[in-house]
Amino acid sequence: xxxxxxxxxxxxxxxxxxxxxxxxxxxxxxxxxxxxxxxxxxxxxxxxxxxxxxxxxxxxxxxxxxxxxxxxxxxxxxxxxxxxxxxxxxxxxxxxxxxxxxxxxxxxxxxxxxxxxxxxxxxxxxxxxxxxxxxxxxxxxxxxxxxxxxxxxxxxxxxxxxxxxxxxxxxxxxxxxxxxxxxxxxxxxxxxxxxxxxxxxxxxxxxxxxxxxxxxxxxxxxxxxxxxxxxxxxxxxxxxxxxxxxxxxxxxxxxxxxxxxxxxxxxxxxxxxxxxxxxxxxxxxxxxxxxxxxxxxxxxxxx
Numbered sequence: 001x002x003x004x005x006x007x008x009x010x011x012x013x014x015x016x017x018x019x020x021x022x023x024x025x026x027x028x029x030x031x032x033x034x035x036x037x038x039x040x041x042x043x044x045x046x047x048x049x050x051x052x053x054x055x056x057x058x059x060x061x062x063x064x065x066x067x068x069x070x071x072x073x074x075x076x077x078x079x080x081x082x083x084x085x086x087x088x089x090x091x092x093x094x095x096x097x098x099x100x101x102x103x104x105x106x107x108x109x110x111x112x113x114x115x116x117x118x119x120x121x122x123x124x125x126x127x128x129x130x131x132x133x134x135x136x137x138x139x140x141x142x143x144x145x146x147x148x149x150x151x152x153x154x155x156x157x158x159x160x161x162x163x164x165x166x167x168x169x170x171x172x173x174x175x176x177x178x179x180x181x182x183x184x185x186x187x188x189x190x191x192x193x194x195x196x197x198x199x200x201x202x203x204x205x206x207x208x209x210x211x212x213x214x215x216x217x218x219x220x221x222x223x224x225x226x227x228x229x230x231x232x233x234x235x236x237x238x239x240x241x242x243x244x245x246x247x248x249x250x251x252x253x254x255x256x257x258x259x260x261x262x263x264x265x266x267x268x269x270x271x272x273x274x275x276x277x278x279x280x281x282x283x284x285x286x287x288x289x290x291x292x293x294x295x296x297x298x299x300x301x302x303x
Contacts, residue, residue, distance in 0.1 A: 016290060032290075071103050101113045118133065119135075149208065201221040201243075226241060227273070
């Protein structure tokens with residue numbers, strides 16, 4: 001595995017917490033502690049386009065698949081819908097006095113993970129809250145949708161993962177997953193596995209088809225795992241950590257393939273808060289150092 005740093009995007013005035021791909025090839029959006037939402041184009045690190053500036057930090061920015069609108073989670077306030085083409089706000093919903101950690105979508109619903117332990121279910125057509133899923137007293141930190149099983153996985157600061165039915169919104173299962181807060185989770189592209197990452201630095205793999213039994217438990221990092229992301233072709237898994245490193249894993253065996261850090265790759269000098277794939281060979285990372293790094297990920301040639 002050959003990993004090369006090909007660019008650095010700077011311009012944020014505070015930690016970068018969120019990255020999401022745009023609809024056009026090579027475009028992506030970033031947001032962070034400065035409340036700025038910026039559109040970028042690969043190869044043009046000095047030409048970031050400011051889309052919005054909110055008066056509080058942003059942990060979550062997500063592109064709604066069917067509308068291509070940006071949903072922004074403004075901490076201690078609510079959600080804002082932005083048209084990234086016209087650069088204007090389309091709608092907003094006062095939602096919470098807590099932090100907003102994650103936003104995800106299923107059909108006409110948006111799911112919003114809140115710092116008070118609630119997952120708010122929002123009707124996206126009418127921009128109205130239709131349900132509060134209150135299953136914990138500590139923060140809901142991360143979300144993942146499984147459309148095959150029609151399930152929603154939520155990671156919490158009480159060390160647990162809870163599985164909800166997307167049909168009834170009922171709580172189906174509680175998994176005592178980690179020994180510390182669950183900060184990251186994602187389903188595999190074939191939805192056979194759920195991957196979870198925690199402040200305990202473990203990466204765990206759960207077998208969905210066997211009732212979420214533990215498939216693998218990997219001591220993956222030195223400190224908190226902040227984000228887990230599959231490459232679009234499903235062959236690689238990237239993890240970003242508070243230990244300042246990015247690690248790349250084989251998605252079939254979960255064997256460690258590469259460590260990307262400051263010493264070996266001129267990586268980040270502070271916590272890696274998020275990782276995001278633009279394509280099978282292009283990985284983005286955002287950090288407390290206020291920068292976004294662009295990485296070329298190539299398979300080594302066998303001779």
